[in-house]
Amino acid sequence: xxxxxxxxxxxxxxxxxxxxxxxxxxxxxxxxxxxxxxxxxxxxxxxxxxxxxxxxxxxxxxxxxxxxxxxxxxxxxxxxxxxxxxxxxxxxxxxxxxxxxxxxxxxxxxxxxxxxxxxxxxxxxxxxxxxxxxxxxxxxxxxxxxxxxxxxxxxxxxxxxxxxxxxxxxxxxxxxxxxxxxxxxxxxxxxxxxxxxxxxxxxxxxxxxxxxxxxxxxxxxxxxxxxxxxxxxxxxxxxxxxxxxxxxxxxxxxxxxxxxxxxxxxxxxxxxxxxxxxxxxxxxxxxxxxxxxxxxxxxxxxxxxxxxxxxxxxxxxxxxxxxxxxxxxxxxxxxxxxxxxxxxxxxxxxxxxxxxxxxxxxxxxxxxxxxxxxxxxxxxxxxxxxxxxxxxxxxxxxxxxxxxxxxxxxxxxxxxxxxxxxxxxxxx
Ligand code: AMP
Ligand code: GLY
Numbered sequence: 001x002x003x004x005x006x007x008x009x010x011x012x013x014x015x016x017x018x019x020x021x022x023x024x025x026x027x028x029x030x031x032x033x034x035x036x037x038x039x040x041x042x043x044x045x046x047x048x049x050x051x052x053x054x055x056x057x058x059x060x061x062x063x064x065x066x067x068x069x070x071x072x073x074x075x076x077x078x079x080x081x082x083x084x085x086x087x088x089x090x091x092x093x094x095x096x097x098x099x100x101x102x103x104x105x106x107x108x109x110x111x112x113x114x115x116x117x118x119x120x121x122x123x124x125x126x127x128x129x130x131x132x133x134x135x136x137x138x139x140x141x142x143x144x145x146x147x148x149x150x151x152x153x154x155x156x157x158x159x160x161x162x163x164x165x166x167x168x169x170x171x172x173x174x175x176x177x178x179x180x181x182x183x184x185x186x187x188x189x190x191x192x193x194x195x196x197x198x199x200x201x202x203x204x205x206x207x208x209x210x211x212x213x214x215x216x217x218x219x220x221x222x223x224x225x226x227x228x229x230x231x232x233x234x235x236x237x238x239x240x241x242x243x244x245x246x247x248x249x250x251x252x253x254x255x256x257x258x259x260x261x262x263x264x265x266x267x268x269x270x271x272x273x274x275x276x277x278x279x280x281x282x283x284x285x286x287x288x289x290x291x292x293x294x295x296x297x298x299x300x301x302x303x304x305x306x307x308x309x310x311x312x313x314x315x316x317x318x319x320x321x322x323x324x325x326x327x328x329x330x331x332x333x334x335x336x337x338x339x340x341x342x343x344x345x346x347x348x349x350x351x352x353x354x355x356x357x358x359x360x361x362x363x364x365x366x367x368x369x370x371x372x373x374x375x376x377x378x379x380x381x382x383x384x385x386x387x388x389x390x391x392x393x394x395x396x397x398x399x400x401x402x403x404x405x406x407x408x409x410x411x412x413x414x415x416x417x418x419x420x421x422x423x424x425x426x427x428x
Contacts, residue, residue, distance in 0.1 A: 001024050001025055001026060001064040001065065001305075002025075002026060002027045002028075002029070002061060002062065002063050002064050002065075003019055003025050003027070003028050003029070003063065003064065003065045003066075003067060003305075004028075004029045004030075004031065004044075004054075004057070004058055004061070004063045004065070004066045004067070005019060005028065005029065005030045005031070005033075005037070005041065005066075005067045005069065006030075006031055006048050006054065006066065006067065006068045006069055006070070006073055006078065007030075007031075007033075007048050007068070007069030007070045007073075008030075008032050008033055008034050008037075008048065008365075009034070009069065009070065009290050009365045009366075009380070010290050010291055010293070010294055010330075010332070010363045010364065010365035010380065010382070010383035011069050011070070011287075011288050011289070011290035011291070011293040011294070012030060012033065012034070012037060012069040012070075013034065013036040013037050013363040013364050013365070013383075014293050014294045014297045014298065014361075014363050014383075014385075015067060015069055015288070015293065015297065015304070016028060016030055016033075016036075016037045016040055016041050017040060017297075017361065017363070018297050018300065018304040019041075019067065019304055019305065020040045020041065021303070021304075022303045022304060022305040022306075023303070024303070024305050025305060027042070028040070028041035028042070029041060029042050029043075029044050029057075029061065029063070030042070030043050030044065031043070031044040031045075031046040031047075031048065031054060031057070032044065032045060032046060032047060032048065034364045034365065034366065034367045034368060034377070035364050035367040035368050035369045035374045035375075035377075036362070036363060036364025036367060037364070038369060044057060048069075048070055048072060048073045049072050049073055049076060051073065051076060051077070051078050051081050052081075054066070054073070054078060054082075055081050055082060055085050055087070058082065058085070058087045059085060059087070063087060064088060065088050065089070065090065065305070065308065065309075066078075066082050066087055066088070066089040066090070067089075067090045067091070067308060068089065068090065068091035068287070069287060069288065069290075070287060070290075071097065071100050071101065071147055071285065071286060071287055072147060074091050074092060074094070074097040074100075074101075074266075074286055074287060075094065075097045075098070075100065075101035075147060075286075076094070077093065077094030077097075078091070079091045079092065079093045079094070079097075080093050080094050088312060089312075090266065090308045090311065090312060091265075091266045091267075091286070091287065092264055092265055092266040092268075092286045093262075093263075093265070095260075095261075095262045096257060096262050096263070096264045096265070096266070096286060097286040099253070099257070099264075099268075099284045099286055100147070100283070100284055100285045100286040100287075101146065101147050101286075102145055102146065103143055103144075103145045103146075103183055103283065104122045104145045104181050104183065106283070106284050107120050107122065107183065109253060109256040109257060109260075110253065110256070110281060112256045112259070113252035113253065113255060113256040114252070115248065115249050115252050115253055115256075115281055116248060116249065116277075116278060116279065116280045116281065117280050117281040117282075118141070118185040118186045118187075118188050118280060118281075118282070119185065119186045120183050120184065120185045120186075121183075121184045122145070122181060122182070122183055122184075123181065123182050123184065124180065124181050126166070126170040126171060129142075129166055129170065129182055129184060130163060130166060132184060133159050133162045133163055133166060133184060134159060134163070136159050136162070136184075137158075137159065138158075138186070138187065139155075139156065139157055139158070139186075139187030140156050140158075140159060140161075140162040140184060140185070140186070140187055141153055141154065141155050141156065141183075141184075141185040141186075141187050142154045142156060142162050142165040142166050142169060142182060142183070142184055142185075143182060143183040143184075143185065144169045144175040144178040144179040144181075144182060145178065145179075145180070145181035145182060145183055146175065146176075146177060146178025146179070146180065146181070147178055148175040148178045148179075149226055150214065150224060150225060150226035150227060151175070151223070151224055151225065151226070151339050152169070152175050152178055152179070153224055153282075153283075154168070154169070154224070155187060155224070156187070162184070166182065166184075169182055170182060188273045188275050188280055188282070189273070189275065190273045190274045190275040190276065191211075191236055191273070191274050191419070192211065192212065192214075192271065192272065192273050192274075192282070193209055193210075193211055193234055193236045193237060193272050193274060194209060194210045194211065194212050194230070194269060194270070194271055194272070194289050194292045195207075195209050195237070195242075195245055195249075195250075195269075195270045195272055196209070196210075196267055196268070196269045196270075196288065196289065196292065196296065197250055197267070197268050197269075197270075198266075198267060198268075198307065198311055198316055199250075199254060199264050199265060199266065199267075199268045199311075199316075200265055200310075200311045200312075200313075200314045200315070200316045201263055201265065201314045202314055202316070202317060203314075203316040203317045204246065204250050204251065204254060204268075205316050205319075205321065206242065206245075206246060206250070207296055207300075207321070208232050208233045208296055208299060208323055209232065209233055209234050209236070209237055210230045210231060210232040210233070210234065210289070210292040210295055210296050211230060211231055211232075211234045211236065211417075211420070212227045212229075212230045212271075212289060212291065212292055213227065213228045213229045213230065213413060213415075213416055214227055214228070215228070216228060216334075216338070216339055216413075217413070218413050218414060218415045219415065223339050223340070224339070225334070225338065225339045225379075225380070226290060226339075226379075226380055227289065227290060227291045227292070227332065227380075228291075228331075228332045228334070228380075228412070228413045228416070229291060229329070229330055229331045229332050229383075229412075229413055229416030229417070230289070230291045230292045230294070230295050230329070230330050230416070231295055231327065231328065231329040231330070231391060231394070231395075231416065231417040231420065232292070232295040232296045232299060232327070232328050232329075233299075233327070234420060235420065235423070236274060241274075241279065244278065244279065245270070245272065245279050248278075248279075249270055249272070249279065249281060250268065250270065253268075253270075253284065254268070265311065265312070265314075266286060266287070266311070267286070267287050267288050268284065268285075268286065269284065269285035269286070269287065269288070269289050269292075270283075270284055271283040271284070271285065290365075290380075290383075291330045291332055291380075291383045294328075294330040294363050294383045294385045295328035295329055295330045295385055296328075298324075298328045298330075298361065298385050298387060299323050299324040299326065299328050299387070300321065300322075300323065300324075301322040301323065301324060302319065302321055302322055306319060307319060307321070324387065326387045326388060326389055326394070327387070327388055327389075327390055327391040327393070327394045328385060328386065328387050328388075328394055329385065329386055329388075329391065329394040329395050329398045329416060329417050330363070330383045330384065330385040330398070330416070331383070331384050331385075331398050331399065331402050331412055331413070331416045332365070332380050332381075332382070332383050332384075332412060332413075333380075333381050333382040333383075333384060333402060333405060333407075333410050333411070333412045334379055334380050334381055334410075334411045334412065335366070335376050335378070335379055335381055335409055335410075335411070336408075336409025336410070336411050337409070338379035338380065338411065339379060342379055342409070343376075343408075343409065344366075344375070344376050344377050344378070345370075345375050345376065345377075346375060346376040346407040346408040346409060346410075347373050347374075347375055347407060347408075348367065348373075348374045348375065348376060348381070348382070348405065348406070348407045349405070349406045349407065350404040350405040350406050351374060351405060353404045354384060354401040354402070354404045354405050357386075357397065357400065357401050357404075359386050359387045359388065359394075359397055360384065360385070360386045360397060360398070360401045361385050361386075362382055362383075362384050362385070362401065362405070363382065363383040363384075363385055364381075364382055364383075365378060365380045365381055365382060365383060366378015366379060366380055366381045367381060367382065376407055381407070381410070382405065384398055384401050384402045384405065385398065386398035386401060391417055391420055391421060391424070392421055392424070394417075395416070395417045395421065398416075399414070
């Protein structure tokens with residue numbers, strides 16, 4: 001069969017890597033892809049938001065399945081357009097993807113079914129938001145309601161910081177129209193965990209969980225990014241907590257959508273904080289996490305095409321996911337300056353040496369080929385991912401691989417997985 005994968009990040013490289021392993025797949029295209037996907041698929045020069053171009057390409061090439069990685073094309077309605085054209089596609093439709101694309105809508109859906117989440121006030125007027133923030137005296141999170149590449153949530157220690165954040169979003173318009181509406185949330189505390197589930201019309205199938213590291217700085221300091229590293233599984237969720245997350249969060253949110261006439265089909269990602277009052281939702285995403293997809297999918301043993309097919313046909317209950325028992329970890333190497341401005345075009349050395357290590361795969365994100373070399377082409381450049389018997393083994397191997405890779409200004413966090421490892425150390 002012929003598969004077209006949409007996107008160009010690390011998540012798409014790991015998806016391409018999994019799709020390519022399926023004996024069912026004869027040809028794999030990736031639009032637009034990166035230097036990593038170019039090595040295992042045929043990159044197509046189409047933006048992931050060029051819906052017309054993508055549908056046309058899929059028709060011309062008689063694509064059997066389109067897999068959509070990122071949120072932007074989902075929010076724009078790529079799945080709807082593909083389905084209208086009679087093309088099989090994996091991902092939620094436009095109405096369902098609103099759960100990620102419109103945080104105010106997500107909060108409303110959560111309220112309908114009392115899904116636990118941070119208390120919130122929603123504003124469309126700067127003046128009103130400013131007055132509300134000024135009246136608060138505790139930690140506050142200010143969020144742009146629309147899509148902002150993971151950077152639109154600003155966690156503030158006090159109202160003075162929150163007023164600056166509000167100005168960035170609503171006055172300086174740092175996230176463009178994503179900041180037309182803002183959410184002002186209570187600041188929650190506790191460990192974070194990403195719970196991803198496959199959802200079809202009958203079944204919610206929870207995947208192995210992962211922990212992301214959103215802030216740019218070690219010790220979780222500084223600005224939020226798309227994610228600087230992740231590991232899988234975590235030891236944060238026991239069976240009881242998982243059951244609670246399913247029954248209090250995943251089932252009710254899918255139900256709330258259904259009551260609005262929206263059938264959720266695809267990956268449902270719940271970003272959760274494990275507070276002293278129980279798990280609470282920070283956000284929902286409508287696709288695999290990036291970088292969570294790298295460590296999660298590196299452990300998935302199933303043919304991923306079988307998984308996509310089962311979900312599309314509402315037969316998720318017929319599959320059993322098989323997991324590699326080893327731990328996995330992904331460390332993101334970014335361009336110096338990210339998540340602010342950064343330079344592109346730096347030559348990357350050491351990729352082959354890192355990839356040659358047993359148990360290591362270097363997934364590309366912001367990379368491209370120029371004159372036979374791989375150069376940087378984005379904020380998050382690579383997701384170096386490794387498997388190990390224990391998380392410590394995986395982390396040691398991963399950082400050995402990271403050390404082999406060089407480019408000007410390369411930045412990465414040295415403490416991916418460190419909190420979990422410290423916990424292990426203190427209990428042994
Ligand atoms: P979001 O894009 O909404 O997931 O937010 C990005 C990150 O900001 C999360 O992963 C958390 O680290 C942090 N965050 C978001 N909302 C809250 C909240 N209500 N309290 C504390 N931290 C938050
Ligand atoms: N890693 C966070 C996200 O994919 O949104």
